[in-house]
Amino acid sequence: MTTLVVGATGATGKQLVEQLLRMGQTVKLIVRPTAKIPETWKNNDRISIIEASISQIRVDEMIAYLSDCQSVASCLGHNLNLKGIYGKPGKLVTDAVKLLCTAIQKSSPDKPIKFVLMSTTGYRNRGLRESISIGEKLVMGVIRLLVPPQLDNEKAADFLRMNIGQQNKAIDWVVVRPDTLINEECVTEYELYGSPIRSALFNPGKTSRINVGNFMARLIVESSLWDNWKGQMPVIYNKRS
Structure with a gap:
């Protein structure tokens, strides 16, 4: 199985790539x-590296990149500096998700x-009507205004x-x-929940x-785990000692 990973060189993306490789996957x-x-990535036969800014990739190019992939994973995020937080592209993650989904659907897998x-x-899953306190709503409103990512x-x-x-028909997803x-x-051991069990703030x-x-790697590799969380937004915490 081949997985296309975007955001692979970030702190979490690197961990995802290493975990996929440990599970015998091609990335x-x-x-x-x-x-x-x-x-070690440059000399690994199970890694293909495409050097490109995702915000500049056209749909037809992405279709070609996805041609031999059965899964996609995004660990994209904004750099935690002034340019990353307030500079362009301001909708890096959203635009990348839209691009990937458009390419997948046009490829008719x-x-x-x-x-x-x-x-x-x-992020609050409004599909489940996840509730938060009034105080948290106010603070999150301020964060959305001041921290665009x-x-x-x-x-x-x-x-x-x-x-x-x-x-x-073309895409199944997990957030x-x-x-x-x-x-x-x-x-280490970790716990999974359908919704947060504590305040993120x-x-x-x-x-x-x-x-x-x-x-994330297990979701891609293990069919039973995928079927359990498909279409959902599981929350992951390190297991409390």
């Missing part, structure tokens, strides 16, 4: 021409392509929920929502990036 990466690519999108517990992440997940939906991301060396949990990568 195709779209990375910025200026991205720092691990040397024989069976649905799996699409796994990394999001955040700061938050709104970008929300619109990307909303596009899958509302525009692709549950019965699309993975980690809480506060931390770095750990090894995969006032009582956040922790999720290691390697655990996010492991869960």
